[in-house]
Amino acid sequence: MNLKYFGCALFACVFLSFTACKEQVTIAEAQKLTISEGFENPLGFYDKTPSFSWQLPVLEGVLSQSAYQIVVASTPDLLPDNADLWDSGKQMTDQSVWVKYEGKPLESRQKVYWQVKYWNQDEDVSQWSTVNHFELGLLSNSDWKAKWIGLDTKKEKLLGSQENIIHRPQYLRKGFELSNDVASARLYITAKGVFDVSINGEDVSDDVMPPGYTPYKERIETITYDVTDLIESGQNTIGVELAAGWHSGRLGWKKELWVDTETPKMIFQLELTMKDGSTEMILSDDTWKGTTNGPTRISEIYDGETYDANLEMPNWTTNNFDDKTWESINTFPVTNDIRLEPKRHTTVKTKIELATQEVVEKGGVAVFDFQQNMVGVPLLKVPMKKGQTLKIRFAEKLSPDGTFYIENYRSAQSTNYYTASKDGVIEWMPKFTFHGFQYVELSGYDTSKTPSKDWVTGLVQYSDFEENGTFTSSHEKLNQLQSNIVWGLRGNFFDIPTDCPQRDERMGWTADAQVFAPASMFNADVYKFWASWMQSVGESQYDNGAVPWVVPDVLFNNKVSAGWGDACTIIPWKIYLRIGDKKILEENFETMKGWVKYHESVTKNYISKMGFFADWLQPLPENGDNRGDTSKSLIGTAFFAHSANLTAKTAKALGKTEAFEKYNAIYKTVANAFENKFFENGKVKGVAETQTSYLLALAFGLLSEEHKANAKQHLLEKIAEADNHLRTGFLGTPLLSEVLDSTGEIDLMYKILFNETYPSWFYSINQGATTIWERWNSYSKKDGFNPQNMNSLNHYAYGAIGEWMYERIAGIAPLEAGYKTIRIAPVPKEPLTSAAASLNTPYGKVVSSWEIKGSKFELHVVVPPNTTAKVTIPANTAKDLVLNGEAFKGDNRAELLNSSASGFELLVQPGDYKFTSQL
Ligand code: RAM
Secondary structure (H helix, E strand, O other): OHHHHHHHHHHHHHHOOHHHHHHHOEEOOOEEEEEOOOEOOOEEEOOOOOEEEEEOOOOOOOOOEEEEEEEEEOOHHHOOOOOOOEEOOOEOOOOOOOEEOOOOOOOOOOEEEEEEEEEEOOOOEEOOOOOEEEEEOOOOHHHOOOOEEEOOOOOOOOEOOOOOEOOOOEEEEEEEEEOOOEEEEEEEEEEEOEEEEEEOOEEOOOOEOOOOOOOOOOEEEEEEEEOHHHOOOEEEEEEEEEEOOOOOOOOOOOHHHHOOOOOOEEEEEEEEEEOOOOEEEEEOOOOOEEEOOOOEEEEEOOOEEEEEHHHOOOOOOOOOOOOOOOEEOEEEOOOOOOEEEEOOOOOEEEEEEEEOOEEEEEOOEEEEEEEEEEEEEEEEEEEEOOOOEEEEEEEOEEOOOOOEEOHHHOOOOOEEEEEOOOOEEEEEOOOOOOEEEEEEEEEOOOOOOOOOHHHEEEEEEEEOOOEOEEEEEOOHHHHHHHHHHHHHHHHHEEOEEOOOOOOOOOOOEHHHHHHHHHHHHHHEOOHHHHHHHHHHHHHHOOOOOOOOOEOOOOOOOOOOOOOOOOHHHHHHHHHHHHHOOOHHHHHHHHHHHHHHHHHHHOEEOOEEOOOOOOOOOOOOOOOOOOOOOOOHHHHHHHHHHHHHHHHHHHHHHOOOHHHHHHHHHHHHHHHHHHHHHHEEOOEEOOOOOOHHHHHHHHHOOOOOHHHHHHHHHHHHHHHHHOOOOOOOOOOOHHHHHHHHHHOOOHHHHHHHHHOOOOOOHHHHHHOOOOOOOOOOOOEEOOOEEOOOOOOOOOOHHHHHHHHHHHHHHHOEEEOOHHHOEEEEOOOOOOOOOEEEEEEEEOOEEEEEEEEEEOOEEEEEEEEOOOOEEEEEEEOOOOOOOEEOOEEOOOOOOEEEEEEEOOEEEEEEOOEEEEEEEEO
16 A cells, blocks of 8 residues: 555656645554543443544654654544545644544444544645444433332341342343344443353453443443444344442441442443344343343452352343343342443453462362452363262462461452362352462362362453553662563553452552552553542542542542542643643542642641641651651641642643632742741751751752752651651652652662661562562561551552652653653662653653663663653763664754763754663
8 A cells, every 4th residue: 555655656756746646645644543541442332422533654754754644533424525524624733632623413333433634844645545334322310211220138137248238140041033134232330239241151351250340329330342243133132240349348347338239230221233233122121031030149359259050041141041030139220329320431341361380288278379469260170979069268378387378368268169060170250359369279179180280260340441661770689670560550450440459348449540550551551440430539629628548439438648649630730741641630630629728628827737648657757647747737738739739730730820820829838838837947846857857848848948858858868867768658659750850869769779677678579579568577588567457558558659650660651741742761670680661642652671781871762652752861971872873973863962070962853773871
């Protein structure tokens, strides 16, 4: 294709004038077309005012975009010339991401086709891109003709491990007959609970525990499936398994809520278009039948699943099944108080399969070790005898005597049972629960067989996003830290950002989320994941502006905490910096304002009375408290100022000048009050002097210019007093690298990061960690487990350091929101001799990879099209800089901006560069 166009262009060049030739030059088309938060050709899409993004190809001759044209139509054959929904016309701009749709209003079910072309820096025009498409889901409750259905699962009064009411999983089915052939079929479905749907004996999808977890009293997400290929002409059968999930399980700690959870319900709307053009709908209604006498007896997120193969109902999702003993079901109308909206991020899926690394058997009990702490379920292929019950237990770690360490699961039983109906190898995996574990223990199998590794496979489950960046270095422990961060992400992005995946929490703790969000954005494509959860944050905000501890709010305790509720200002802002899409700011601006107002309401003379978790889990607290030594009032006031500042910045980015002035003034006033109350000449006064108190003051810009240097000195003293170790908890830790870096103390930050002794990141690695731990001392080889049972071994918060590893060790940071301009500024230090990162930005892949070879520093940089990069190369600038093997002279691709004592600073256009400097 390209060649053909090139050929034409060449031909034209020979025969036509130069101007005419320019008109003919056609360059390769735009790639990676996505809509809104990065969706590729989605079905059942949520956004009727989407934005469009594309990437320019990596090609000689494509440096930047000078214009674009987008065409949007209701059928593909109308493109590109007869776009009936929108033709943007030629827009003279370099904007290639987040271009808002401005065409005809779109509606539920609508199919939309689009393509784009661009003009490069020389006004050469590209070919049209391939045609991409999306189809909207059911956007409003009035689209639903179906009813909620379900059995009364309360009447059995079955109680669980904590006297919580257990709703037995239910099986719902319906047969229907079609007299015509189907041209297209869409299934719209969701549950108050979690579901698994089959049609004519086929699984409709491999989604895990859909629809996921939102503030169910406000909004339940709906899922759309294309089931055209599953529908037969003639007789058909639908089968839906429905379990309690997050909706009707014992989530959180409020016992009084579990004793009377609402019965699970399901809603189903199958819309069929027949080959003759007629339409038909199959709905959940009173014609369905149900039973709770199926094989899955109990499913509970914390406690696990119980399965009895004797109760299997072969073919129950096919036409060959008799349901006359099944009950009729209850129906409930769709009301307007709970919004039904298409899911706005991806469902959880099985993403990785881990093989067992080691099996140890003793007295009929076999322990399978994955040598990696993971989250999901086991796939079991185990020999059993009829009537045996297999007991399946989990642990993150073994106690020194080889027994399972499960104290840290607290009340979560995390145990599955499988009863065999015949002799032979069973194949089974739990369906409506998940576990956090490294070890699986089996007992109750056929002990005449020797356990082997293939009995258990670890199915790693998380929201279906792709990994988006890589980081590696010459240091094994730093690489292990990177791996632990990524496993923390895989383990705690289970539809919502969870604090931990294994004990009786697994909740959307807000501080954990805000400290880890930036690191997550480097490692995975999680913009839609965060945007979706931020919607839940907004929906969970109380009328007075308070943002709860966890989202969705299952604690219902009306309590707030500084540094926790501030997730509502910090996450949108930090994501905006990495993505450049103002939508995340627009969507969260009101929530931010409400939260700042709430902050204000708990102050006296701008000094905060907001307390709570403070610098949570600070190591070696003098007061012995999990909340650390830093003053709560100091922390509250610092976050009040910081949230006001981020709200001001947001207002500015959104062009809201008046709001900017207002929030900026609040920020300044609070900062002033903060300094007067807690500092004197840059030294903490009146409250405990801690690393975190200085970090907050410096990171959030709360001190007057003349006192900053002093404050930094006092911080350095506190760090020196701790023998150059950190003394920071959840709130202080992410600020450590930021402050030490921005104040020129990078050597010290390296020292702290590469510390091997407690407390440090490598300490846990030296103790065998394969994930990030909740505490700096969750476990040690010498002293064993931390005595507190609040001791998760998979808690991503301290993985926040991943942000600095990418931005400074490897050296990739956004200089302008969304990496339109990129800062490549690695800071190579001992003990590293090399480090490398790559990141898929909205514009394409950025690479920064360096290596020290003797006195030489080599830097490989890739800058994607339509961006520019400021590249800082450490060097002895008296000596030559070499670019791609030749002495660097500077040209319009790479231009010298500055050379200083520390190195060269260059402005670099898109392309691939290998620099060599002398150190
Ligand atoms: C713990 C959670 C979470 C933390 C809160 C304060 O129970 O696991 O990590 O944010 O407490």
